Every structure is written in structure tokens, then in C-alpha cells.
Amino acid sequence: MILINFKTYEESQGKRALALARAAEKVGKEYGVCIAVAPQHVDIPLIAKNRSVPVFAQHVDPEMPGSHTGHITPESVVEAGACGSIINHSERRLRADVIEEIVGRCGSLKLITCVCANTSRVGKALAALSPEMIAVEPPELIGSGISVSKAKPEVITDSVRMIRAVNPKIKVLCGAGITKGEDVAAALRLGSEGILVASGIVKAKDPEAVLRDFAEHMRR
Amino acid sequence: MILINFKTYEESQGKRALALARAAEKVGKEYGVCIAVAPQHVDIPLIAKNRSVPVFAQHVDPEMPGSHTGHITPESVVEAGACGSIINHSERRLRADVIEEIVGRCGSLKLITCVCANTSRVGKALAALSPEMIAVEPPELIGSGISVSKAKPEVITDSVRMIRAVNPKIKVLCGAGITKGEDVAAALRLGSEGILVASGIVKAKDPEAVLRDFAEHMRR
Amino acid sequence: MILINFKTYEESQGKRALALARAAEKVGKEYGVCIAVAPQHVDIPLIAKNRSVPVFAQHVDPEMPGSHTGHITPESVVEAGACGSIINHSERRLRADVIEEIVGRCGSLKLITCVCANTSRVGKALAALSPEMIAVEPPELIGSGISVSKAKPEVITDSVRMIRAVNPKIKVLCGAGITKGEDVAAALRLGSEGILVASGIVKAKDPEAVLRDFAEHMRR
Amino acid sequence: MILINFKTYEESQGKRALALARAAEKVGKEYGVCIAVAPQHVDIPLIAKNRSVPVFAQHVDPEMPGSHTGHITPESVVEAGACGSIINHSERRLRADVIEEIVGRCGSLKLITCVCANTSRVGKALAALSPEMIAVEPPELIGSGISVSKAKPEVITDSVRMIRAVNPKIKVLCGAGITKGEDVAAALRLGSEGILVASGIVKAKDPEAVLRDFAEHMRR
Secondary structure (H helix, E strand, C coil): CEEEECCECHHHCCHHHHHHHHHHHHHHHHHCCCEEEECCHHHHHHHHHHCCCCEEECCCCCCCCECCCCCCCHHHHHHCCCCEEEECCCCCCCEHHHHHHHHHHHHHCCCEEEEEECCHHHHHHHHCCCCCEEEECCHHHCCCCCCHHHHCHHHHHHHHHHHHHHCCCCEEEEECCCCCHHHHHHHHHCCCCEEEECHHHHCCCCHHHHHHHHHHHHHC | CEEEECCECHHHCCHHHHHHHHHHHHHHHHHCCCEEEECCHHHHHHHHHHCCCCEEECCCCCCCCECCCCCCCHHHHHHCCCCEEEECCCCCCCEHHHHHHHHHHHHHCCCEEEEEECCHHHHHHHHCCCCCEEEECCHHHCCCCCCHHHHCHHHHHHHHHHHHHHCCCCEEEEECCCCCHHHHHHHHHCCCCEEEECHHHHCCCCHHHHHHHHHHHHHC | CEEEECCECHHHCCHHHHHHHHHHHHHHHHHCCCEEEECCHHHHHHHHHHCCCCEEECCCCCCCCECCCCCCCHHHHHHCCCCEEEECCCCCCCEHHHHHHHHHHHHHCCCEEEEEECCHHHHHHHHCCCCCEEEECCHHHCCCCCCHHHHCHHHHHHHHHHHHHHCCCCEEEEECCCCCHHHHHHHHHCCCCEEEECHHHHCCCCHHHHHHHHHHHHHC | CEEEECCECHHHCCHHHHHHHHHHHHHHHHHCCCEEEECCHHHHHHHHHHCCCCEEECCCCCCCCECCCCCCCHHHHHHCCCCEEEECCCCCCCEHHHHHHHHHHHHHCCCEEEEEECCHHHHHHHHCCCCCEEEECCHHHCCCCCCHHHHCHHHHHHHHHHHHHHCCCCEEEEECCCCCHHHHHHHHHCCCCEEEECHHHHCCCCHHHHHHHHHHHHHC
16 A cells, blocks of 8 residues: 655645546556545545545544534544544654544544554554554654665564564554655565655656556555 | 634534535625634635635644645645634634744735634733734633623723734634624624624524524624 | 652642651551652652652653753753653653653663553553553543542453553553552552552541551552 | 753753852852842752742743642742743743733742743733743744844844833843853843843853853943
């Protein structure tokens, strides 16, 4: 699985978000690879209605429907068409008890959770909360263009081993610094089952071409 | 002006948000009163595209377009069709320096700001940051059904006086516990120029009828 | 082990903190039971200098010595005489990655860590971060006078089992609602190795007498 | 007034805090200038008992005495011997409503408040909350060695003018980048009535000599 985090980049907002989702859909079908997109909250319904790709939120709050203002309830993103959510991204870290609460809330709504961890040890900790996926991203490599699979391969192998020991059903994604198909291949060889990528696609001159490169290495 | 905060209520989410926005549009036109709506973030584009009412976000973050995840940039809500944002609601309080930053960011994008204050003194403080509107809401009355104009009229008169002394261009809205047209009339008599309302409309059996009652007292 | 959280109660501040620490020291020696105290930060040096009891901080921040204002560095509490710290108390919850950072910082300073968890699952998660102790406290029972060992015995047995499976060296403390010696006995029978208590001692008419009752049941 | 923020520097912790407070006391008496110190929380009682200088906390929380863990109540620092507190330092920013609450809490305990502001506009806003002092510090100059009185003199003159217009009783301190007596003199010429300093003293090779230089320019 390739999960593209659109972040709050200008290049992946509104109409450009829709165009990028179209590229994801196209390449995904071509290669038979699952490519999901995580646009900004206001862009979720646009993409969910017009494109046939899995749409993730970038974050959800634990708040229930009710008297809360400015929060992103899991219910609101489900109704908007999302099928999952990134949780605890390094740019949006959360309290341990709140992550448990959000994973539980999402589970009851059948919203797939991809929880992020900065280290293999935090990955192991969060595995106890039983999300569907854990994406391990050393924060210092995010947006660096230096692939975690090259710079810190042991972070991936350790994470895979430690997370599986807690709960073998959890899929481990590899994130941070992935820009080329060979980074994807390396991540898979090290035991991860997918990647979480942002600037590597969003900021690419030709995102569709890079996605195709990723997908090709994912399929092998 | 009547600003309806949809909060994260089930009754004002997705399709129900659109229906409520339609009622706001209809009553607003009938009575020549400006009625704005503040739906959840994912519902902004739906309403902005389909209804001709001013749409506010319930909150925006100060983050710039760029490498941020799960934040609501002012740019994203502008592109989604919003013309303003509630800021610092009692259910989403912010740091003083961050409010200044957000008001500045919104100003440069011509996004109207309605900053909330819990007391007249905080209202006076926030007036120094020059938002377009300040909504004064004693938190203990929110959702209480007890109108601030009855329970604490001095909060409104003090706020109007203190905020105008700092910056006479700022419009003062009155919030908390407003459920009837006469509450609206009282708020205007005390010097405010509009109301911020949530459960009084959203949780009403017949929201359109209550809105009509509000609008009638607003027009007088 | 009995760890008394003095919280910010008036009854356990300043001079009263010192008196309570004296009672803890006295009863601890009488019964040969380890009784530690966690006073407010400003009271740490007073107690550490004058009484021979283990002193814990109620919280430490991850910040390093340097250009930070208003934070509690682990170094400062070590120099003040503390030998450990409560971390992530339900009244002072922390981010998952920050808990890892603090536990690591404390470890390098030989400061004992007692990390709190609200559920057995969060307890299991935090066990991956290898603190010396985990105190499991269902927040709804804190200060209730209803002992967790009676109301929710499965929270303790589950926690003990799940935490030991991750790391058998971690000592599990039982917290929330403990007011009598028999609550202590029940907590030990269910597999925990100590208790975390606050109002049960601090707010007691005769704290020393209650401590004696606790210690007697701890010793058996 | 000279207020020395000890921050969490190693050089101003524990015994070194006491030594620095002694220097402040000595120079203050010599020159007849009020020099206050703001040590780390655990060091407040040590200094308050042994030295005759005004002691400030670096931060206090709004929490009341009671069931709170790890918070710094105003009551605890009063009992420990502090006579005031820094609030909302740029390294410890607070919500607007919380600043109002803390200033009120401190006022009722006769604890002097020095509220920090990053800009003249935020300074004006916080003036509405009536603290005794407002320290204006452009965060980018903190620890820079570049004096605000040289780099951005208009920040001081604007702040003094805007804050006085709201409440002429508030004393305006000037902070950030002050390392020499002439920086102090410049700050006073621009209308401020004192300075907030940290690394300029704490990290100096001979803090007492620098303090003497400051005091001399303060007296003139």
C-alpha cells in the first residue's frame, strides 16, 4: 500500500488535490497497487465523490458528535467519504490515552487507522492499541530526500520485528525521505508492507511519473 | 448578523448541514438579514457550492501552506469557499500570540474573523488584535438555554463599551443561551450588533421557524 | 511500595508536606515498608533535605538544561534531591513520544519513573517504553473512595498480565480510590506490587493512622 | 527594575542559583536598584530563605489547590517565598483566557505578575488584563546578543505608548538580547522602566560584573 499524505501543501490543495487523486487512481489501477490519498479535511468530500481511491483524513479528534467547535470528529470524515485516518503524525502528535481513544472511536466506525511512530520503541508501544497500520517515520528524515531505508534501515527492521511480536495483524508502513522506486523496494525488502509518502510525490515535477516508479517497485 | 455555529452536532452534519444552510439562506433573504453558517470543516465546500450563504470555518490554524499534517490552513478554507472563520471558541481556546497570528493570516487572505471571548475583559484584550467581530460568550451559559442577555446583561454592555473604546470598527456579537427572538432583541438593545448561536437553532425541533423568529427581532 | 501523591492539596503543601513526609518516614521504618512521597515541585528540596524518605516529583518535562522557561527539567529535581518522578498522571497526560523521551531522560539520570496509565491497554503500550513502574488508575475512580480493587479488579489483573508479558521487570502499582488497608491487601492479592494513593492519605483525618493501616496490610 | 530569568540553565540551578542570587542581592544594595531573580521552581525556597532579593516564579498554572498533579499553583510559590511570577514567556506561551485567569489568581494572592508579549500589539492586548508589568520580547532576539533597543527600538516605543494608553499603571520591561549596560540605558531612554534578562547575565563569564554594569546604567 502507498499512502500519500497531501499535508497542507499548496500543490495538493483543492483542484490540485483532485488532480493528484486522479493520478493516484490511474496508476493504482494500472499496476494493481492500492494507492490511498490523505488530503486536507476540506478536500475529503471532493475527492471521495469524484475519484475511486481510498481517502484518508490526516487527523481526527476523539470528540464525539455534540457540543464541540472546530474539532474533526471521525463521524464527519466518514460521512464525507473517508475510509481511514492518519493518527499521531509527527506534525500532529497526540497523548497516549487520546490515541487509544481515537483508535477505539475509529474502530467502531470501521475507519481504518494508520498510527505514526517516531521510533521503533514508540511503534511497539502503539501496537498495543491495535491500529490497522503503523507508519514508522524518523522525524529528522521527513522531507529530507534521504530515504529511511538507506539512512536507518534498522529502524524499519526493528519496528517490523517489535510490532509483529505484539500484534502480527498490524501492517507496518515505512515513511520519511522516500523519493524513488528503489527506496520503495528497499522498504519492502526490509519487511515493511507499504509506504507513507508526502513531498516525494506532492513536490515532484511529475507526480504521476514518480508514482508509476513507486508502483512498479511495489508490485514486484 | 446571525452566525450559526453548527458545532459537531449530528443534526448539522453532511446532508443535514446542507438543509440547515438552505433554511438560513431562505430566512435571510425573506427578512433581509445576514445569516451566516459555520459547518464542520469537511462540510464547507458542500455548502459553499450549493447555497448562497456566507460560510465560516469553526476554527483555523496559523500554519502556512507547507509541511504540516492535519492542520486547517486559512488558505484551504478560502479555496473551499469560506469567507470567514470563528477563532478561539470556548471549546477551542488558543494562545494569545497565536490569535494575533491567525487574525493576521486571515486578514491577508480577506477572511473575516469572529474571535470569541469568555469575559468582557478578554474581549477588550482581543480587540487590540483588530478582528472584524468579537463574540462574547460566558462559557457557563453555552447550551444552557439561559440567555446571556437576561442572566448577565452587564457582560454585553461592558463588552460593547470596552471593545468600542479600543476599536470602534469591531462588531460585537452576543452569544450563549439564545433560544428565542426576544433574546435576540434584548442582545441588540444592550448594544451588540449580532448573535452567535448554536444549539438554539441546531437542536430546535423546527430550526427554520426559530430562525424566522430570530430574524424578525433582528430586523426591527 | 506505597507512593503518596501530595497533588496540589493545601493539606500537603509546605510545612504540612514536611509533616506528612515525617509520618511516611516513621511508618515506613516501623513496618519495614517503602513509603515514597511526591510533593509539589517547590516542596521537593525541603523534604529531601530534612526527611529520609524517597521523594518523587509529580511530573517532569523533557526539556534539557538550557534556554527554557517555566519547565521542570529532570536535572533540577535530581539536584533538589528527588530520586524519581510520576509521569503522565491522569491530571497531567502527555504525548506518547514525549513519554518515551522523558523516560529516556530520567533513565540517564538514574531517576526512577512511575508512568501512569488509565487502562490496561495503555499500560501495555507504555510498558514498551520500559519505565521502572506503571501505575494503573481508572480516572473515574480517582478521589472516589471506591477502590479499584473492588470496583474493577479485572483492570488490575489484566494490567499485571499484559504489562508482564511485555516486560516482567516493570512493577505494577494499583491506584484510584484506595482508602483502607484492606484495599491495599486486595490490590496485592490481584498481583500488583504496590499502590499509588493521594486523597486516601492526604485528606484523611489522621493520615499517619491510615498509613499504618496500609503498611500493615502491605507487609503481610 | 532588573528581572533575571534563570531559565533552566545549568549555570543557574541549585547551588549556582543561590550564588547568582547573592550577586543580585549585593549589586542591588550597592546601587540601590531593584534586582529580582526568577529561578527554577525547585530552587525558589532555597533562595527565598537565604537571600534578601525578590524571587519570581518562571511560570504558574491557573489550577486551584486541590486534586491536580504536577501543576504549579500560585499558592505553592507564595508559601515557598516568591513575591511574583513571570507569565506567558515566549518559551511557555499560554491561552488568552488562561492568562486572565492566572493574573486574577495571582492578584488575589498579592503575587506580582510580569506578563510577556512577543509584539507591541499583543502587549496592548495583555494590558487589558491589568498585570503589574509587561515584558516585551521579540522572540527572534532572545539569546541572540542583539539588543532589542538597537535592533528594533520601535518595538519598545510602540509598546510603551500602546500599553500606557490602555493602563498607565503597568510598568513596561524591555527584554531580549540585552548584554551590556548601554543596552539597559537605551531601553530606559526609549521609555521602558526595567529589563528582563536571562543569558546576558546567566551565561556571562562574570555575572556580577555585568550586573554591576547594568545597575550603573539603570541608576543614572
